[in-house]
Every structure is written in C-alpha cells, then in structure tokens.
Amino acid sequence: MKIAIVKYNAGNIYSVVNALNRLGINPVLTDDIEELSSADKIIFPGQGEASGAMRYLKERNLDKVIRDLHQPVLGICIGQQLLCRHSEEGDTDCIGVFDTEVKRFTPSSHEYKVPAMGWNGIYGMKSKLFKGIPDNEFVYFVHSFYVPLCQYTAAVSDYIQPFSAALHKDNFYSTQFHPEKSGDAGERIIKNFINI
Incomplete structure (x- = not known):
C-alpha cells in the first residue's frame, strides 16, 4: 500500500512520518501531482499559517x-x-472540500489561553476513523483556530465552546488534534484510517 504525505509549506510533517514508521509503513513525502494521484491513501498534515500554506499549494x-x-x-x-x-487566519480562501469557515478562538475569560495547547477529550464520534475509541478519550491539540460545529462534524471537543475535533465528508477525513502525538488512541486512529 502506498501512503503519500503532502509536502507543503507547513511544519510538523515529520512527526507523522515517524508515527507511520512505527506502524511499519514507509510513506512517500511529496508535492508531486502524479505521486499523490497514484497513492492509495493520502495524509495532509501540518502546523503553520493558512495564507502561506495556501499560497504554496496554489x-x-x-x-x-x-x-x-x-x-x-x-x-x-x-x-x-x-x-x-x-x-479567518489571514482572510484566506482555502480548498473548499468542507463548505464551512475556520474561526479564531476568542477567549471568554482570562483562564482560556490561545493557542489552545494540550490534552482534551473528544466525544460524539461518528466516523470509521474512531472505531474502538471511547467517548471522552483524550487527544493532543495545538491550535488558535477552529472549525465550528457543522454538518461535517465527526467528533466534538470543548474549548471556550464546543467545536469540530474532526470532520468527514465522502473520502475526506480530518482531525483538528494531532493523532501522531496522541499516544495509543492516536495510533489507533491512524491505523483506522489506513484500514479504511
């Protein structure tokens, strides 16, 4: 099975490579259109800033x-x-698979810090991605922006307000959290994706 990781203007991609290596998978890290199109599965990870990342992709x-x-x-x-x-980050038009907007967290009190960073529970899961993952399992987040609850929400988490911890539409799955940094639960989620 050929797993391709999209190489673009974003950080933290190598932690995903390492997570796959631990599962015995040697992914291809590429921005080559042919390689991406011919892969069996594609992972589109990263940390970074939306406008610069979209500029590189476009x-x-x-x-x-x-x-x-x-x-x-x-x-x-x-x-x-x-x-x-x-x-909202850089007022950036994005790829548009999910017809929804990304919003910036606005702290409602001094106890909330932005970026939101650390372990948080997820619940309300509805996707093959979460097979075997119990409600309120803790996973690792680092983010200043979030996707509001919407028709594509596949898991929910709470920080300042409930938000989409994961999305799903057709062949597209996504997580706001980092499964590659989320211990056994994250490894299970990556395995579930590989088995889809």
Whole structure:
C-alpha cells in the first residue's frame, strides 16, 4: 500500500512520518501531482499559517489536485482547516472540500489561553476513523483556530465552546488534534484510517 504525505509549506510533517514508521509503513513525502494521484491513501498534515500554506499549494496546483482526490484523505491540524472553504487566519480562501469557515478562538475569560495547547477529550464520534475509541478519550491539540460545529462534524471537543475535533465528508477525513502525538488512541486512529 502506498501512503503519500503532502509536502507543503507547513511544519510538523515529520512527526507523522515517524508515527507511520512505527506502524511499519514507509510513506512517500511529496508535492508531486502524479505521486499523490497514484497513492492509495493520502495524509495532509501540518502546523503553520493558512495564507502561506495556501499560497504554496496554489502555486503548484495542489489545491485543485487535493480537492479532486478520490482515495481516502486524512487532514491533520492545519490540514483540516485548509480543507475548509475559508479561514479567518489571514482572510484566506482555502480548498473548499468542507463548505464551512475556520474561526479564531476568542477567549471568554482570562483562564482560556490561545493557542489552545494540550490534552482534551473528544466525544460524539461518528466516523470509521474512531472505531474502538471511547467517548471522552483524550487527544493532543495545538491550535488558535477552529472549525465550528457543522454538518461535517465527526467528533466534538470543548474549548471556550464546543467545536469540530474532526470532520468527514465522502473520502475526506480530518482531525483538528494531532493523532501522531496522541499516544495509543492516536495510533489507533491512524491505523483506522489506513484500514479504511
């Protein structure tokens, strides 16, 4: 099975490579259209800033390529946000798989820090991605922006307000949290994606 990781202007991609290596998978890290199109599964991970990441993708036509993929795709963190229609970060038009906006967290009191960073529970899961994952399992988040609850929400978490911890539409799956940094639960979620 060929697993491709989208190489673009974002950080933290190598932690996903390492997580797959631990599962005995040697992924291809690429921004080559042919390699992405021919992969069995694609992971679109990263940390970074939306406008710079989208600029890199558009310059290489990767935004259109990703939108038209038919194999299973997993977006992680900014990967989830870039799969949405628009982000408040840099007033950025994104790829548009999920017809929803990405919003900036606005702290409602001094106890809430932005970026939201650390372990948080997820619940209300409805996707093959979460097979065997119990409600309120803790996973690891680092983010200043979030996707509100919407028709594509596949898991929920709470920080300041409930938000989409995961999305799902057709062959596109995504998580706001980092499964590659989420211990046994995260490893199970990655395995579930590989088995889809």
